[in-house]
Amino acid sequence: xxxxxxxxxxxxxxxxxxxxxxxxxxxxxxxxxxxxxxxxxxxxxxxxxxxxxxxxxxxxxxxxxxxxxxxxxxxxxxxxxxxxxxxxxxxxxxxxxxxxxxxxxxxxxxxxxxxxxxxxxxxx
Amino acid sequence: xxxxxxxxxxxxxxxxxxxxxxxxxxxxxxxxxxxxxxxxxxxxxxxxxxxxxxxxxxxxxxxxxxxxxxxxxxxxxxxxxxxxxxxxxxxxxxxxxxxxxxxxxxxxxxxxxxxxxxxxxxxxxxxxxxxxxxxxxxxxxxxxxxxxxxxxxxxxxxxxxxxxxxxxxxxxxxxxxxxxxxxxxxxxxxxxxxxxxxxxxxxxxxxxxxxxxxxxxxxxxxxxxxxxxxxxxxxxxxxxxxxxxxxxxxxxxxxxxxxxxxxxxxxxxxxxxxxxxxxxxxxxxxxxxxxxxxxxxxxxxxxxxxxxxxxxxxxxxxxxxxxxxxxxxxxxxxxxxxxxxxxxxxxxxxxxxxxxxxxxxxxxxxxxxxxxxxxxxx
Numbered sequence: 001x002x003x004x005x006x007x008x009x010x011x012x013x014x015x016x017x018x019x020x021x022x023x024x025x026x027x028x029x030x031x032x033x034x035x036x037x038x039x040x041x042x043x044x045x046x047x048x049x050x051x052x053x054x055x056x057x058x059x060x061x062x063x064x065x066x067x068x069x070x071x072x073x074x075x076x077x078x079x080x081x082x083x084x085x086x087x088x089x090x091x092x093x094x095x096x097x098x099x100x101x102x103x104x105x106x107x108x109x110x111x112x113x114x115x116x117x118x119x120x121x122x123x124x
Numbered sequence: 125x126x127x128x129x130x131x132x133x134x135x136x137x138x139x140x141x142x143x144x145x146x147x148x149x150x151x152x153x154x155x156x157x158x159x160x161x162x163x164x165x166x167x168x169x170x171x172x173x174x175x176x177x178x179x180x181x182x183x184x185x186x187x188x189x190x191x192x193x194x195x196x197x198x199x200x201x202x203x204x205x206x207x208x209x210x211x212x213x214x215x216x217x218x219x220x221x222x223x224x225x226x227x228x229x230x231x232x233x234x235x236x237x238x239x240x241x242x243x244x245x246x247x248x249x250x251x252x253x254x255x256x257x258x259x260x261x262x263x264x265x266x267x268x269x270x271x272x273x274x275x276x277x278x279x280x281x282x283x284x285x286x287x288x289x290x291x292x293x294x295x296x297x298x299x300x301x302x303x304x305x306x307x308x309x310x311x312x313x314x315x316x317x318x319x320x321x322x323x324x325x326x327x328x329x330x331x332x333x334x335x336x337x338x339x340x341x342x343x344x345x346x347x348x349x350x351x352x353x354x355x356x357x358x359x360x361x362x363x364x365x366x367x368x369x370x371x372x373x374x375x376x377x378x379x380x381x382x383x384x385x386x387x388x389x390x391x392x393x394x395x396x397x398x399x400x401x402x403x404x405x406x407x408x409x410x411x412x413x414x415x416x417x418x419x420x421x422x423x424x425x426x427x428x429x430x431x432x433x434x435x436x437x438x439x440x441x442x443x444x445x446x447x448x449x450x451x452x453x454x455x456x457x458x459x460x461x462x463x464x465x466x467x468x469x470x471x472x473x474x475x476x477x478x479x480x481x482x483x484x485x486x487x488x489x490x491x492x493x494x495x496x497x498x499x500x501x502x
Contacts, residue, residue: 035359036170038456039427039463041487057485059427061169061455062359064485090168 001028001120003094007110008119009052009070014094015113022071022110025098026058026089029123034060037086042067042078042100049075051109055100058089069102071109077101140186141280141341149355157251159187162357170458173363175354176327177459177499180286182353183361185333186341189248189256190275197269198242203396205260206236206246207383207405210396213238218307218324220391222383223248223256228404229379230386232256233371237309237322242270245309245320247281247333249373263400280341282334284353285364287501289331292351293321301332315347326361328368329501366464367457369419369496375430376417376452376466385413385468415449416474419496420482422463426489428454428482434467438481438488448473451482457498464498465491 006014012030016023031037039059049055051072058065078100081088089097104110114122137160146153151162162184164172175181193202203210208221218237222230232252237245248256253276264272284293293301293314300312301321309322320335336344349355362372371377371386383392383405394405422428434449435441454465465482473480478493 035164036168036458038170038458039425041425059456061363061458062163064427064429 002116004116006094006116007070007113008116009068009113010122011052011068011070013068013070015070015110016094016098017104017107017110020104020107021076022073022102022104023098024069024071024100024102025093026067027119028093031090031093031097034058034063034065036061037089040082040086040089040099042083043075045075045078047075049073049102051112058086067099069100070113071102071104073102073105075100076103138187140184141338142184142186142282142345145342145345146184146355151355151357154358156358157187157249157253159250161187162355164357164359165355167354169357169359169363172354172356172360173458176286176329176356176360176364178287180284180289180292180331180353181327181356181360182345182348183283183285183356184280184345185283186276186280187250188276188281189250189253190279190281190335191246191248192273192275193244193246193270194240194273195242195270197267198244200398201264201267201270201272202236202244202246204398204400205263206234207392207394207399207401208236209393210236210238210244215240216304216308216310218309218322222388222392223259224383224392224401224405225259225379226400226404228382228401228408230373230377230381230383231259231379233373233377235322235324239309239320251374255379278338279335280338280344282336282341282344282348283325283327283331284334284348285325285327285329285331286353287329289329289353292348292353293332293334296347296351304332306330314344317344317347319344326368326370327364328370328497328499329364363455363457366453366455366466367459367497367499369498371417371466372453381417381468382408382413384408385415386417412471414471415468416471417452417466418469418474418493419498420465420467420480420491421494421498422465422482422489422491424489424491426482426484426487427456427463428465428467428484428491430454432485433483434469434491435481435483435488436473438483438490441483441486441488446481448480459499463491466496
């Protein structure tokens with residue numbers, strides 16, 4: 001449910017680091033709490049965002065939630081399959097349902113995030 | 125990214141007789157109208173909606189208020205408190221109506237069924253039971269020509285809706301169910317369980333709302349589930365009713381709105397001499413409403429939600445002079461795969477085809493006034 005190679009935020013987003021590129025998505029807990037995701041709004045590529053700032057919105061049939069970026073930097077890629085087919089966020093939140101890729105401004109930001117065990121403990 | 129405001133306490137909430145059955149089915153329970161109710165089951169809202177549109181779904185609607193009126197004065201009390209033409213209602217028929225105050229404001233919307241010569245059933249919204257009773261009781265007090273009994277707790281009510289709903293109930297009632305035509309009510313045995321079957325619903329599909337003794341509720345639910353009907357929660361029910369263009373009291377109707385501006389003047393019969401709202405409703409019928417409830421479809425990317433502003437154009441969302449109304453209901457429709465909503469707008473913007481802008485939390489998203497229902501069964 002919570003892969004060990006990812007870092008987690010208390011807002012239920014995850015980060016996967018490849019070099020200095022951070023891939024960001026929402027956790028299984030988030031997608032299960034939301035229910036069927038029907039809309040994802042993401043910023044344009046090239047947008048600069050700060051750590052923990054709002055970068056988009058995710059909507060289920062019933063509710064709207066803000067997306068907060070667990071890391072700051074420049075958005076270098078947005079996942080068009082998540083905006084075109086939002087159900088991928090439910091189906092594969094750690095895979096095809098990723099949301100954005102960020103070129104990190106400061107890799108030390110990752111130290112402020114939780115590992116899988118710590119994150120999971122916050123859910124109990 | 126998630127707020128936890130929905131995690132309110134479940135103590136003090138009432139439970140229907142099906143509560144434990146919902147929990148056993150891993151339903152997500154939420155407070156609604158004073159009751160702890162299933163919002164969705166493990167399959168998710170979209171699969172529940174699809175089941176209703178393609179085959180059949182079952183809904184626990186036991187939380188809705190059920191009042192029986194019986195006696196020679198039943199016709200006159202219902203004429204005075206509802207907007208239905210009660211003397212014209214034949215035995216075995218039901219009518220959608222409004223419970224309006226003396227100013228014509230909608231306290232609640234309701235279904236009234238005539239179940240016998242001097243016997244009627246009034247079904248009201250769970251969340252409005254207190255407001256309804258507060259308003260009804262003074263008109264009932266002292267009257268000895270009828271009795272009013274609240275039968276909500278001694279009965280269970282289960283709706284079965286969808287293209288195969290009638291077929292399912294027919295097979296469980298030796299074909300008796302389909303003899304009850306649309307908007308009618310009758311008695312039948314469903315799998316041996318004595319029941320009142322109303323051929324009505326809140327989804328835009330054919331089907332029944334079935335009332336049985338409370339202690340038969342679980343049995344009926346499981347029988348219908350075993351017959352192939354999919355468990356549906358309040359989440360799908362809200363989307364289904366919106367797709368069908370049916371209003372929800374508390375959202376699209378309120379004591380601040382009247383039946384004519386809501387576009388349901390045809391359900392506001394005000395000619396009964398003792399109708400308490402009659403004078404106000406007659407006046408409202410004769411004037412042009414300043415605002416009207418419209419249905420709209422999103423053109424741009426975005427989902428309308430309750431409370432969002434409707435503007436005539438969106439070049440400057442902070443320009444209050446462009447605000448022409450408010451969204452009262454909105455969702456993504458899985459059936460037609462687009463954002464849909466209802467809202468009140470100034471009358472001149474209510475014409476079909478009018479272009480609107482919805483302020484989706486700071487984003488100007490284009491929409492268009494369309495005819496309702498958004499979805500119509502074949």
